[in-house]
Amino acid sequence: MTVLGQTDEFIVCIKPRGIVSQGAQGDMLSLLREETGREVYPVHRLDRETAGVMVFAFTPAAAARLSAQITRGETKKRYYAVTKAGLRPESGEMTDLLFRDKAKNKTYVVKRERKGVRQAKLEYSLVCEKNGYALWEILLHTGRTHQIRVQFSSRGYPLAGDRRYGGEKAESLGLFAFSLEFTNPLTGAPETYTHKPETQGGPFSLFGEIFL
Numbered sequence: 001m002t003v004l005g006q007t008d009e010f011i012v013c014i015k016p017r018g019i020v021s022q023g024a025q026g027d028m029l030s031l032l033r034e035e036t037g038r039e040v041y042p043v044h045r046l047d048r049e050t051a052g053v054m055v056f057a058f059t060p061a062a063a064a065r066l067s068a069q070i071t072r073g074e075t076k077k078r079y080y081a082v083t084k085a086g087l088r089p090e091s092g093e094m095t096d097l098l099f100r101d102k103a104k105n106k107t108y109v110v111k112r113e114r115k116g117v118r119q120a121k122l123e124y125s126l127v128c129e130k131n132g133y134a135l136w137e138i139l140l141h142t143g144r145t146h147q148i149r150v151q152f153s154s155r156g157y158p159l160a161g162d163r164r165y166g167g168e169k170a171e172s173l174g175l176f177a178f179s180l181e182f183t184n185p186l187t188g189a190p191e192t193y194t195h196k197p198e199t200q201g202g203p204f205s206l207f208g209e210i211f212l
Contacts, residue, residue, distance in 0.1 A: 001035055004053065004193045009062040009186050010043075011036065012036060012193045015054045017172055021045040032056055039105045039182035043067050044075075047146065049162075052079070052177025053193050057059040057185070059127035070143065076181040078125075079138040081148060082174030083157040083167075087134065087186060089124035094151045098144050106164065107146040133160065135207045148175060160203035173204030 003016040011032065020027045020043045032040040041063035050146030057063035060166050069075050081189040096109045098120045109118055128135055134157075138148055146165070152158060153165035176197035184191050199208035 001031060002078045002155040004195060005191070006036075007186070009059060009184070010055055010057050010066065012038070012053065012055045012117050012180065012191075013146065014195055015051055015177075017049060017051045020048050021054065026057070028054065028152070044070055044143065046177055047149075047173075049173040049174075050104055050175045050177060051197070053173075053180040054177070055180060055182065055193075055194050062105045062185040069182055074183065075139065076179070077140045077177060078142070078179035079140070079148060080197055080204070081132050081152065082180050082206070083136065083139055083152055084160075085129040085132050085134040087126075087152075087155065087157045088118070091123075093119045093123050094155070095119065096154065098147065098150065100145055107144065107150045109150060118142075118144060120147045122148065122151060128170060128207065130206055133203070133206055135204075135210065170203050174204040176204065 003011060005012040015028055022029050028043060029040050038044050038058050041060060043055050043057055043066040046052060046054060055066060057066055090177055094130045097113060097117050099108045099110045099117050123139040126134060127137050149159055149162050149165050158165045158167035159173055160174035161167055178197060181192045196211040197204045199205050199211055
């Protein structure tokens with residue numbers, strides 16, 4: 001387990017691909033409990049296929065404060081994503097209405113508001129294009145399930161390796177949560193943690209020199 005930072009209130013670490021954040025045997029909560037010897041509380045989630053920076057709390061009070069920051073939109077979550085090249089404009093915002101089908105474990109872009117539909121918003125900018133692929137930096141304004149994956153797919157640019165939403169087969173999903181900013185739940189000081197994606201194989205290998 002790669003730990004980026006730890007206090008008496010929280011721990012920041014890298015969630016590997018293929019491990020769920022919570023709710024199943026061998027999830028991040030159980031792994032962190034085993035590693036730290038402490039009770040660990042969830043604050044937010046990443047998809048099973050998505051790796052990257054996450055924060056977990058050591059106390060219920062810290063979990064409540066960190067979760068409240070996310071609900072109020074005070075945290076900043078940034079991602080790298082890989083798609084086929086060609087999406088234009090090269091920077092901007094994506095705002096959609098999303099419907100989550102829990103039975104199918106899939107999210108859809110819809111045109112009208114109704115029960116179960118929620119607004120999703122993100123900012124994106126092109127880092128570079130190479131050999132027919134594009135590397136994007138993304139800032140989330142909302143945290144809907146599969147949000148980045150479905151918003152890019154709905155515009156004809158599914159993420160590399162995202163077979164669920166129309167992407168081509170790859171060694172791993174072209175999505176990595178590389179930066180997390182929040183306020184220390186005890187001191188109120190700003191906290192920022194960043195980490196580079198794995199570039200040994202998978203969609204990010206094409207852009208390895210970017211992360212040196």
